[in-house]
Amino acid sequence: MLCGKVPFQTGKDFMKTADLESYFKERKAIVDAALDTEMPAQDVPPQLLHKAMRYCVFPGGKRIRPVICLAAAEAVRGSVETALLPALALELLHTYTLVHDDLPCMDDDNTRRGKPTCHVAFGEANAILVGDALQAMAFAVLAKTPVSSSYTHRQLVAELSHAAGSQGVVGGQVEDLAVGNERPTADMIELIHRHKTADLFSASARLGGITGSADENEMGLLTAYGLNLGLAFQVVDDLLDANERDGGPKGDDRKKNLSCLSVYSPEEALGKAQALVDTAVVAAERLEGPGVGPLIALARFVVERTL
Amino acid sequence: MLCGKVPFQTGKDFMKTADLESYFKERKAIVDAALDTEMPAQDVPPQLLHKAMRYCVFPGGKRIRPVICLAAAEAVRGSVETALLPALALELLHTYTLVHDDLPCMDDDNTRRGKPTCHVAFGEANAILVGDALQAMAFAVLAKTPVSSSYTHRQLVAELSHAAGSQGVVGGQVEDLAVGNERPTADMIELIHRHKTADLFSASARLGGITGSADENEMGLLTAYGLNLGLAFQVVDDLLDANERDGGPKGDDRKKNLSCLSVYSPEEALGKAQALVDTAVVAAERLEGPGVGPLIALARFVVERTL
Numbered sequence: 234m235l236c237g238k239v240p241f242q243t244g245k246d247f248m249k250t251a252d253l254e255s256y257f258k259e260r261k262a263i264v265d266a267a268l269d270t271e272m273p274a275q276d277v278p279p280q281l282l283h284k285a286m287r288y289c290v291f292p293g294g295k296r297i298r299p300v301i302c303l304a305a306a307e308a309v310r311g312s313v314e315t316a317l318l319p320a321l322a323l324e325l326l327h328t329y330t331l332v333h334d335d336l337p338c339m340d341d342d343n344t345r346r347g348k349p350t351c352h353v354a355f356g357e358a359n360a361i362l363v364g365d366a367l368q369a370m371a372f373a374v375l376a377k378t379p380v381s382s383s384y385t386h387r388q389l390v391a392e393l394s395h396a397a398g399s400q401g402v403v404g405g406q407v408e409d410l411a412v413g414n415e416r417p418t419a420d421m422i423e424l425i426h427r428h429k430t431a432d433l434f435s436a437s438a439r440l441g442g443i444t445g446s447a448d449e450n451e452m453g454l455l456t457a458y459g460l461n462l463g464l465a466f467q468v469v470d471d472l473l474d475a476n477e478r479d480g481g482p483k484g485d486d487r488k489k490n491l492s493c494l495s496v497y498s499p500e501e502a503l504g505k506a507q508a509l510v511d512t513a514v515v516a517a518e519r520l521e522g523p524g525v526g527p528l529i530a531l532a533r534f535v536v537e538r539t540l
Numbered sequence: 541m542l543c544g545k546v547p548f549q550t551g552k553d554f555m556k557t558a559d560l561e562s563y564f565k566e567r568k569a570i571v572d573a574a575l576d577t578e579m580p581a582q583d584v585p586p587q588l589l590h591k592a593m594r595y596c597v598f599p600g601g602k603r604i605r606p607v608i609c610l611a612a613a614e615a616v617r618g619s620v621e622t623a624l625l626p627a628l629a630l631e632l633l634h635t636y637t638l639v640h641d642d643l644p645c646m647d648d649d650n651t652r653r654g655k656p657t658c659h660v661a662f663g664e665a666n667a668i669l670v671g672d673a674l675q676a677m678a679f680a681v682l683a684k685t686p687v688s689s690s691y692t693h694r695q696l697v698a699e700l701s702h703a704a705g706s707q708g709v710v711g712g713q714v715e716d717l718a719v720g721n722e723r724p725t726a727d728m729i730e731l732i733h734r735h736k737t738a739d740l741f742s743a744s745a746r747l748g749g750i751t752g753s754a755d756e757n758e759m760g761l762l763t764a765y766g767l768n769l770g771l772a773f774q775v776v777d778d779l780l781d782a783n784e785r786d787g788g789p790k791g792d793d794r795k796k797n798l799s800c801l802s803v804y805s806p807e808e809a810l811g812k813a814q815a816l817v818d819t820a821v822v823a824a825e826r827l828e829g830p831g832v833g834p835l836i837a838l839a840r841f842v843v844e845r846t847l
Binding site: 273277278279281282283286329333336338339356357358359361362364365366368369370372373375376377380381382383385386387390391393394395397398399400401403404406407408410411 | 585586589590645646663664665666668672673676689690694697700702704705711714715718
């Protein structure tokens, strides 16, 4: 299998695999506990909606976007405490996009993370509304971020709404659907990957940076880190998807999304992912706070993940 | 027809019908011009998405929510300039809820404001994404509001996200769908009307108030104004819907939504709407800025509208 462990040569060995695992576990626990606190309980009316929202958010995946946000804050000497609410906003927003992407008229996925997708469990109308409410909640949570200047607040909301909007995640999904049976070019694929995935990775790093009062240079490095990592993440996703379709046990009736494997061989795609991660690592190495090690380890993990 | 002109006795005659018409026309022109400026042009990629978003936003209806927001700002001595971006955010958010409510799995409406609904014109997947992007854009526009304190920014985003979220508009739609064929009670209907409609009317008045630095007392009056007006608006909507179904020319395949006419006679419903508007007017009369006259005239218009 091509997308297995890849021996990266860049950067220093900031974290061993075991360290990264415990780091992820600890950060996921922080994020999950805070999500649990911020989201209305299942017995708050309308109960059906709150139950469905929690069904989609928990147990969740690795919480990569919030973890990037927290590490980015620490990489510019900010704090986990100040970056926590933006980190939750990112996860709520990401979860809403998954719920809508899974719908029958989009990717038509029946399972996600080993359980029935939201529309299978709660019906199509409720799934649309769950996504809508999760997006609203992302901004509600973001608004609570304890920063002191109006400018900073404006930056946070502008950042997330731009990444989420017509020239970010939603734009990418529209472009993806519009490709249809057309033969895509490498440029088209990169553009779609950028909007569908990399914009939110970049926003994750940038939101952390904003809460840590990053200067212009640091924001540029965090942007480069997030964008390159996001693009690498999507290439690896395409490799994993192809691997799964070739006989993996988790296949379902998922419509085939645009994949970079329609223009690259698996070897080329892996090389591309590796180069993108290298670029992300180089950007992270130029930062100085204690979050740098985790950012680098995270970047490597993204390409090395075989799950 | 019962929902025709109703002679209200409360308050003074702040505006004649002719004044209100020109006031509405002028305010709609301000809102429309600003929406046109804030929304990406049709030739900005992804063109299909931006074309579809503009298709839904223009020409639009009377822009009641933005007009309330601007008048509320002026009713507490704020300015149209400062309230304008929140006013646009309200219209973008309202438009997204219409696009999603019209979907086949929700109300299944084929026409809106005399033209094909978004999913009929652009397909179901694109309609979901148009709604998603309009919600993101509402927060992007809100974030640009020129206020100086972080607290004020937080209030604006908290206000809109709460009205939009699981305990606001989306919650109301979930509750509405959940009623199904059950026989609703008057309390259930009021709760659903409150969340589906009145919460956003209240947010409209409150966002205007926040930009005008309203004090606690004024915010209370604006809340009362918005909530009562929103409830009245929904009762009148039910009356208009019933009238339309009884032989009006605009009938389509709309699924029957929960209507207050399932628990009230048309006479009772009209009396209820009148009482709600009276309460809204009493609240507005206790404010002192130049927006008070328009707020009162607007409240009357809501019940008097026969279009």
